[in-house]
Amino acid sequence: MVTDALVVTDLHVEFSGFVAVGGVSFDAHPGEVRFLIGPNGAGKTTCIDAITGLTRGTGSARLGDQELLGRPVHKIVRLGVGRTFQTASVFDELTVLQNLDIAAGRHRRSASLLRARRGVGASIEHALAETGLTGELATPAGILSHGQKQWLEIAMLLVQDARVLLLDEPVAGMSQDERTATGELLQRIAAKRIVLVVEHDMDFMRRFATRVTVLHQGQVLSQGTVAEVQADPKVQEVYLGTAGAATTAAMAVVLERED
Numbered sequence: 001m002v003t004d005a006l007v008v009t010d011l012h013v014e015f016s017g018f019v020a021v022g023g024v025s026f027d028a029h030p031g032e033v034r035f036l037i038g039p040n041g042a043g044k045t046t047c048i049d050a051i052t053g054l055t056r057g058t059g060s061a062r063l064g065d066q067e068l069l070g071r072p073v074h075k076i077v078r079l080g081v082g083r084t085f086q087t088a089s090v091f092d093e094l095t096v097l098q099n100l101d102i103a104a105g106r107h108r109r110s111a112s113l114l115r116a117r118r119g120v121g122a123s124i125e126h127a128l129a130e131t132g133l134t135g136e137l138a139t140p141a142g143i144l145s146h147g148q149k150q151w152l153e154i155a156m157l158l159v160q161d162a163r164v165l166l167l168d169e170p171v172a173g174m175s176q177d178e179r180t181a182t183g184e185l186l187q188r189i190a191a192k193r194i195v196l197v198v199e200h201d202m203d204f205m206r207r208f209a210t211r212v213t214v215l216h217q218g219q220v221l222s223q224g225t226v227a228e229v230q231a232d233p234k235v236q237e238v239y240l241g242t243a244g245a246a247t248t249a250a251m252a253v254v255l256e257r258e259d
């Protein structure tokens with residue numbers, strides 16, 4: 001399965017007259033780990049919210065020949081667009097397998113959990129192996145490490161066979177090893193699916209992004225490879241100037257390393 005491109009054109013989102021996203025265009029293809037970065041309030045999450053139908057946007061967001069904007073959330077999910085949130089939204093009291101069952105739309109009675117392994121479907125088996133969670137099948141999600149919870153969310157999207165994975169700050173709060181494992185996981189997933197990552201972590205972006213779009217105040221500031229974006233004086237000004245205090249230090253480190 002190789003999916004079509006996601007093409008966002010002239011996306012606008014307003015909140016009571018405030019322009020949060022003011023004409024953003026970018027595209028994402030299978031085979032690349034696509035990053036959306038920018039200072040706090042740049043409009044990154046709002047772009048994802050609009051693409052997934054949580055927020056009303058105008059312009060266009062097409063997956064292949066299907067327009068996503070204007071469709072209800074469940075129809076967009078059915079077209080194969082999945083997302084994660086900044087805070088993992090797994091069911092803590094349920095096991096890893098039960099969470100994956102829910103994602104797969106399956107209902108498994110408690111008694112059958114005892115024979116859980118035998119009843120694991122191929123798609124769940126694959127998602128568990130891909131995300132390194134095979135050994136955690138019967139673990140309640142609530143006691144997984146922070147990184148494992150994020151991987152479970154990604155596994156849930158794989159079980160749903162999402163063609164597009166929109167990931168909002170997937171490595172926030174992760175250890176260095178977990179970040180590396182996540183980056184490698186995203187590279188594997190991106191071979192056949194569209195992976196779009198919203199991140200603040202510049203080191204992670206630098207290691208794993210194939211193409212980057214930099215947003216600033218609801219507009220595209222710069223777009224290109226990591227090297228191109230880092231060399232762009234506009235990006236340097238935003239990250240090293242007055243804007244984006246939270247990410248300035250991180251970007252500065254990246255820029256220094258590039259020298």
Ligand SMILES: Nc1ncnc2c1ncn2[C@@H]1O[C@H](COP(=O)(O)OP(=O)(O)OP(=O)(O)O)[C@@H](O)[C@H]1O
Binds near residue numbers: 018020039040041042
């Ligand atoms: N529901 C809403 N109502 C009003 N304003 C909103 C709403 N959601 C977002 N905004 C505003 O839109 C702008 C863009 O927010 P958004 O969350 O998309 O930024 P972001 O780039 O994802 O930032 P961060 O990195 O801090 O998550 C911000 O100024 C934010 O305050």
